[in-house]
Amino acid sequence: MSMENLLDQPFVHWMSSGAQDGDIVLASRIRLARNLEGIPFPQRANGEQLSQVVSQLKSSLCDLNSNEQSDYMFIDLEKLPLLERLVLVEKHIISPDHAREASNRAILVKQDTTVSIMVNEEDHLRIQCLMPGLNLVKAFTSANQVDDIIENKHALAFNEELGYLTSCPTNLGTGLRASVMVHLPALVLTGQINRIVNAVIQLGLTVRGLYGEGTEAVGNIFQISNQLTLGFTEQEIIDNLYSVVKQVVDHERTARGGLYADTTDMLVDRVWRAYGTLKYARSISGQEALALLSDVRMGYELGIINEGSHCNFNELMVITRPNFLQKMSDCPELSGNERKKLRAQIIREKLTNKD
Known part of the structure; x- marks a missing residue:
């Protein structure tokens, strides 16, 4: 490397x-x-x-x-x-x-x-x-x-x-x-x-x-x-x-296992809502992105979602961080709103490419 x-x-x-x-x-x-x-x-x-x-x-x-x-x-x-x-x-x-x-x-x-x-x-x-x-x-x-x-x-x-x-x-x-x-x-x-x-x-x-x-x-x-x-x-x-x-x-x-057995509908809904937000959001904060990625990763492990992979979500943990986003951008300095938009765009592209 x-x-x-x-x-x-x-x-x-x-x-x-x-x-x-x-x-x-x-x-x-x-x-x-x-x-x-x-x-x-x-x-x-x-x-x-x-x-x-x-x-x-x-x-x-x-x-x-x-x-x-x-x-x-x-x-x-x-x-x-x-x-x-x-x-x-x-x-x-x-x-x-x-x-x-x-x-x-x-x-x-x-x-x-x-x-x-x-x-x-x-x-x-x-x-x-x-x-x-x-x-x-x-x-x-x-x-x-x-x-x-x-x-x-x-x-x-x-x-x-x-x-x-x-x-x-x-x-x-x-x-x-x-x-x-x-x-x-x-x-x-x-x-x-x-x-x-x-x-x-x-x-x-x-x-x-x-x-x-x-x-x-x-x-x-x-x-x-x-x-x-x-x-x-x-x-x-x-x-x-x-x-x-x-x-x-x-x-x-x-x-x-207990969550999946006792609250299947609620858990499945939570996971897919998280996935849908990540896949279609146009602006998202770093904290929200990590929280939603956490739900999606759990959904993947439980077999609720069959799209993506461990590497996919582990990479997104890094990609969505503020300094990595700034490094990826062509702008000298991103504003808070610009960073949220770029984060959402990158997540959408990453998830779409894995479908």
């Missing part, structure tokens, strides 16, 4: 269909927080020190690309306008925090977009692997391979008692943050979501919105992740998250 395709094409690997529990689990992510030894953490480092981190990580390109199946791009965030950085956030390539500050920041991205390494985010580097469906083990294996390559080349901040040293104390130890992005419309519709979220939190996990910490759960999409890394092995963290997510998936499937 070229730099242009990375920014212009909505599809990335985590949107692929056919993965385990892909009807409910959109993607699995493993993120490893690491820091270079002898250099202050990004919040305390000066410009020269941050630049040194960028240079050192850029020098890892040859090592990362030594495997014939790997092909990484180095992207200097200072050379990307804010709009393009925010597009990368909407595609889950980088975090919102990484996009806001571009000075002495960079990313290394694998061509298939499964791996991205954020340089000078909260830590010197954050190795992220994103896989479709419930695929935590494969994501960890991939992220761990990258971690080994980096650690063979660079001395990392590590303490025998505390493990990997990180900017945030909650990441001490393994530095591992595992998360799963789930679509839970039936639990929301049946009013069970608060009980499920509270139960998940009591099990030592956290629940966040579409783009992680500090974001809303729009489109009935939530991220479930571990809270602590110190005192746990990587396997324990992954096993615990996997077990809890499987229970959440079972609850969502049960809720969907």
Whole structure:
């Protein structure tokens, strides 16, 4: 994938269909927080020190690309306008925090977009692997391979008692943050979501919105992740998250089945109304689009609608976001109304092309 395709094409690997529990689990992510030894953490480092981190990580390109199946791009965030950085956030390539500050920041991205390494985010580097469906083990294996390559080349901040040293104390130890992005419309519709979220939190996990910490759960999409890394092995963290997510998936499937059995006409009507609005609307907001896409995706999974696909609706999640829309347009800056019209037009075309 070229730099242009990375920014212009909505599809990335985590949107692929056919993965385990892909009807409910959109993607699995493993993120490893690491820091270079002898250099202050990004919040305390000066410009020269941050630049040194960028240079050192850029020098890892040859090592990362030594495997014939790997092909990484180095992207200097200072050379990307804010709009393009925010597009990368909407595609889950980088975090919102990484996009806001571009000075002495960079990313290394694998061509298939499964791996991205954020340089000078909260830590010197954050190795992220994103896989479709419930695929935590494969994501960890991939992220761990990258971690080994980096650690063979660079001395990392590590303490025998505390493990990997990180900017945030909650990441001490393994530095591992595992998360799963789930679509839970039936639990929301049946009013069970608060009980499920509270139960998940009591099990030592956290629940966040579409783009992680500090974001809303729009489109009935939530991220479930571990809270602590110190005192746990990587396997324990992954096993615990996997077990809890499987229970959440079972609850969502049960809720969907109950909705379909108890309120068939109402549910079918809701799904087709959502589909009809998306297919024929001439103006639509981002929030409304995601809410309607959520209903349509559930309808697809329940067999109410036979048009479209997982990839189709996952792509629309990105296409309907404000920054991606702006990037697609020929206008220097879209007004709110122009954005709503363009969003509706693109959704109509996408759905029509799949009929």
